[in-house]
Amino acid sequence: MGISERVVIVPAYNEARTIGKVVSQLQPFAKVIVVNDCSADQTAELARAAGAEVVTHTSNKGYEGSLNSGFERAAEKGFLYALTFDADGQHEASIVNSFFEPLESNRCDLVCGVRPHYARFAELVIGQYFNLFFKVKDPLCGMKSYKLESYHRIGFFDSKRLVGAELLLRCLKMGDRVIQVPVPIHEREDKPRFGSTWKANIKILKALIKAISI
Template sequence: MEKHRGRSALGRPRVIVIIPAYNEEATVQKVVAHTIQYADVLVVDDCSSDNTAVLAKNAGATVLRNSSNLGYERTLNIGFETALKNGFEYLITMDADGEHNPELLTLFIDMLVDKKTPLVLGVRKKKQRFSETLMGWYIFARYGVHDILCGFKGYRSHLVRTNGGFDTSQSIGTELTLNSIRRGSSFVEIAVNGNKRRDHPRFDHAWRANMRILLVLKKQVLRDIISCL
């Protein structure tokens, strides 16, 4: 990836959209084609067995491909590391399944670049899993964040650098967001009600996703308890 300084070759601010993807050939090309109208796009393909990587590249994305299946968290972490190494100042994460509306990137970019907001969080109207609802109640009561698990988020790069070294056994987006808020970062929330995917998520099956989210919730509760002692 070409290293960007100042503004990108297209004259846009240094904004990159990071899209982790695994077997998303049905949607990734359309997602990239729409997203690239607003920012540079990096797709990190988690060793898909279909044409995800090829279709993403054909649509104009820079594509990195894991040599083996590493899972969502490690794949996202690779995206963060690559974006920072290449000088991007604003990092936005989106899903490859078409649930997130790329047109909302104008709002995210406005908040990050023009309004100087360090942290922009997407908020879905409805949570998909019971574990998301349970975790949502706790995180909202503790931190005022309505949808900590939404994958549509925007960060200024200094937040990622400051909170680097993520625990890839839990949700990186959650860890990064909460660590930033604990350290005093301000944030804004944007409604991102989008299209519901028609099949099951690729990275996690339902039971595995619920267990992972509950484990993350347990770690966050324990951390909050310890910090109060």
């Protein structure tokens, strides 16, 4: 398979510090779509200069809303496989092929990354839930890849409360086959996307409640 059938979707909010490097590192492996979530800095300009296609929100839609916009654009462009990837430089671009090749060889329908440790207590809790019911250890890892045909079956998603795991959950509930891949994580230098520890834990626990209700 050629990289023309692959796309990496990168949600980005005020990531001018890292987005250019992230896009440049991804270019050898796939096309790149950056979803600029109404950033106040030069995220969009730097992503475009590095070679990405940029989708820009005129109002902030959050991480899940940005993912949805990215998948919509990927579907419009006719890509077959999509990988989600964080804009903050924490992910390692060198393992991108590990997320595309199992899909291309039809060994699975989605690939979910597994980080070496959970960043917060609430992530451990939601991880235990997903592992118990779906055998998926780290549903909140930002690196996940999908066959776009799975997205076409589900269509629009935008719960805003599942912090990047709604498409994963809906695919799992439809019986999609999953492979899990270890993902090394580089430490983020600035503030985490989910804010302070207690706010992040509350947000993630709310996501668990939403997951149970779906």
